[in-house]
Amino acid sequence: MASINYATREINCKLVYYGPGLCGKTTNLQFLHQHLNRGRRGEMVSLATPGERTLYFDFLPVEMAEINGFKVKFGLYTVPGQVLYNATRKLVLRGADGVVFVADSQWDVMQENLDSWQNLQDNLAGYNVHLEDLPYIFQYNKRDLTDIAPVWYMEYLLNARGVPYTEAVALDGRGVFSTLNILCRFVIRDLVHRFETGAF
Amino acid sequence: MAATSQSAEQEPMFGLMQGFSMGTLLLLGGLLAVPMVKFGWARTISDLAPTTIIPLLVGLLWLLEAIAYALIAGLLSRNILVALSGAVLGFITRFIVFLLMGVLVSSQNGVELSDTLMGMDGPSWAYRALAMLVTGTMLLLPFRRMLQTGYGLIDAPAPSPSASRAKQFSFASKAPRTGHYQIVRSAPTAQTAPATTAAAPTAPRHPVIQPPENFTPVIPRDNVFGTVSVPASVILASVPEAQPFLEADKPVTIHLAYLVPQLQRGTAWLIWQQIFSAPGGGARPANEQADAGVRDRWVKISPKYFITQVPREYFEIQRIPPAWMRLPAVPQESQFDDVE
Structure with a gap:
C-alpha cells in the first residue's frame, strides 16, 4: 500500500517483479539501475546466491515525477523465483501497489510460468487482494531466443483479463523501460482514484 | 513446602x-x-x-x-x-x-x-x-x-530429492487403470479403438497415459477436433512401443482430441490406426501377438507442435479488463527513460 508523506510531499509506492525462476526479474532491475539517471535512482540492493539466484529480494528505489506537487517514488522489488521460497515471495508481495509478471517465453518453461502465475494469485489472496483491484502487467521476456512461444499463445495462457503486456529482452534492455512506464502509469491512476474516492 | x-x-x-x-x-x-x-x-x-x-x-x-x-x-x-x-x-x-x-x-x-x-x-x-x-x-x-515454516515467516525446508521427484506431476498412472475416468471421444469413426485392443490378453508394456484428475476438457469448438501432424519423435517420446511402426524423421498425423491450456503440454488421444495409416507410419502388425501391446492412449504433445495447425480462433478468449484499466489518465510530468 502506497504511503504519503505530507511533510516531505512524497508518495512512496511498491512495485514487485514476479515470475518463475530465471525469467529475468533481476535482470530488469539491473538494467534499470545501470541506465537510469543517477539523480532518479538509488543504489540497488541485491541478496543473491553465488550462482546469481535471488535469495531474498532485490530492491531498487527510483523517483519518477511530480504529480500535484507530490514527488512520486517507486520501490522496485523482485521476488525469488525458486519454488521453495514461497514465504519470502509472499512477504515481498505484501503491500504491493503494482506487479509486473515477468514470463519466460521459452516453450520449455511454460508450465513454470503457469505455476508462478497461480502462485501469485494464491499469495495475493492470502492478503485478501484480488487482481481485479491491483494494477499489473505482463512482460514476455527473452523474445530473442529461438524456441519461444508466440505472444498470442502466451496471452491465451496467462492474460485472461487482457491487461497490457510488453515484449522484452531484459538482457539488452528491450521493453524494460516501457514495462516500468506502463505499470507506473496505471499505479498512479489507481492511486489518484483511491485518493479521490477516499479509499486510500 | x-x-x-x-x-x-x-x-x-x-x-x-x-x-x-x-x-x-x-x-x-x-x-x-x-x-x-x-x-x-x-x-x-x-x-x-x-x-x-x-x-x-x-x-x-x-x-x-x-x-x-x-x-x-x-x-x-x-x-x-x-x-x-x-x-x-x-x-x-x-x-x-x-x-x-x-x-x-x-x-x-x-x-x-x-x-x-x-x-x-x-x-x-x-x-x-x-x-x-x-x-x-x-x-x-x-x-x-x-x-x-517459522510461524509462516520462513520458507519450508527443502524436500529431499526423492520427495521432489515423487511430487512431480506425471501423466503416467502409477497403478493399474481403474476405469473411473471415462474417456470422451468426439468423432466415433476416427476414435474407435482397434478391436484387438479391447481383447488384449496382456498388460501394456508401458503405463497407459491418463489425463490428470483435475482434467477438464475444453468445450469443443468448430474445427478444434481434427488431425495434426507432429514429428514422430514426439510420439515416440510418450509411446516408445510405436518405434517399430514409425520412422523417426517423418511427421505423423494424429487425432487431436483435447487441448488443455492449463498444462504446458496439450493432450492428444493417440489412435493406433492413425499410426498404421500415417504417412510416416509402418505396417500394421500382422499377428495378434504383435498387436497385443498396442493400445490407444493419451499422449503429451507440447503446444509448439500443433498451435500453428489449430485455428487461431480457438485461442481467442473473451477478456474483461479490470476496473483499474478503465480509470482516467493522470497528467504526468515525465516518465522513465534510458539515459545512460
Whole structure:
C-alpha cells in the first residue's frame, strides 16, 4: 500500500517483479539501475546466491515525477523465483501497489510460468487482494531466443483479463523501460482514484 | 513446602513422583559434582553442601529444559530464530501447565492455590520440570507445521530429492487403470479403438497415459477436433512401443482430441490406426501377438507442435479488463527513460 508523506510531499509506492525462476526479474532491475539517471535512482540492493539466484529480494528505489506537487517514488522489488521460497515471495508481495509478471517465453518453461502465475494469485489472496483491484502487467521476456512461444499463445495462457503486456529482452534492455512506464502509469491512476474516492 | 509434603504422603502417586524427582536430583547432583571437584571448584564432594548445590541444580534444570525446547523447535524448523522462539513457547506452555497442576493439587488437598504454588519448590523442582518438559513437548508437537515454516515467516525446508521427484506431476498412472475416468471421444469413426485392443490378453508394456484428475476438457469448438501432424519423435517420446511402426524423421498425423491450456503440454488421444495409416507410419502388425501391446492412449504433445495447425480462433478468449484499466489518465510530468 502506497504511503504519503505530507511533510516531505512524497508518495512512496511498491512495485514487485514476479515470475518463475530465471525469467529475468533481476535482470530488469539491473538494467534499470545501470541506465537510469543517477539523480532518479538509488543504489540497488541485491541478496543473491553465488550462482546469481535471488535469495531474498532485490530492491531498487527510483523517483519518477511530480504529480500535484507530490514527488512520486517507486520501490522496485523482485521476488525469488525458486519454488521453495514461497514465504519470502509472499512477504515481498505484501503491500504491493503494482506487479509486473515477468514470463519466460521459452516453450520449455511454460508450465513454470503457469505455476508462478497461480502462485501469485494464491499469495495475493492470502492478503485478501484480488487482481481485479491491483494494477499489473505482463512482460514476455527473452523474445530473442529461438524456441519461444508466440505472444498470442502466451496471452491465451496467462492474460485472461487482457491487461497490457510488453515484449522484452531484459538482457539488452528491450521493453524494460516501457514495462516500468506502463505499470507506473496505471499505479498512479489507481492511486489518484483511491485518493479521490477516499479509499486510500 | 509443608503442604506439599503432607499431600505427598497422602497421595501415593505424588509420593512416587517426589521420590523420582529426588532420585533425579541426586543423579544430576552427582553429575555436577564430578566436574566441580575435578576442576578444583570444590576440594571434595563434602564441600558441596546441599544449600549450595540445590540452586545450581535448579538452574541446571532450567537450562536443560530450555535447551530441550530449543532443540525440539530447532530440529523441526532448522532455524535458529524459531528454535529460540520455540524455547520461549515451551516455557509459556510449561507455566500454563504448572498453574493448572497447582490448581489440581490444591483442589485435591484442600490447600490454598498460593500455598501450593509456593510449596512446589526444592526437591519437587525435578518432578515439576520433567512433567513440564514432557507436557510441553507434547503440546509443541501439534505445532510442527508452524515451527517448520517459522510461524509462516520462513520458507519450508527443502524436500529431499526423492520427495521432489515423487511430487512431480506425471501423466503416467502409477497403478493399474481403474476405469473411473471415462474417456470422451468426439468423432466415433476416427476414435474407435482397434478391436484387438479391447481383447488384449496382456498388460501394456508401458503405463497407459491418463489425463490428470483435475482434467477438464475444453468445450469443443468448430474445427478444434481434427488431425495434426507432429514429428514422430514426439510420439515416440510418450509411446516408445510405436518405434517399430514409425520412422523417426517423418511427421505423423494424429487425432487431436483435447487441448488443455492449463498444462504446458496439450493432450492428444493417440489412435493406433492413425499410426498404421500415417504417412510416416509402418505396417500394421500382422499377428495378434504383435498387436497385443498396442493400445490407444493419451499422449503429451507440447503446444509448439500443433498451435500453428489449430485455428487461431480457438485461442481467442473473451477478456474483461479490470476496473483499474478503465480509470482516467493522470497528467504526468515525465516518465522513465534510458539515459545512460
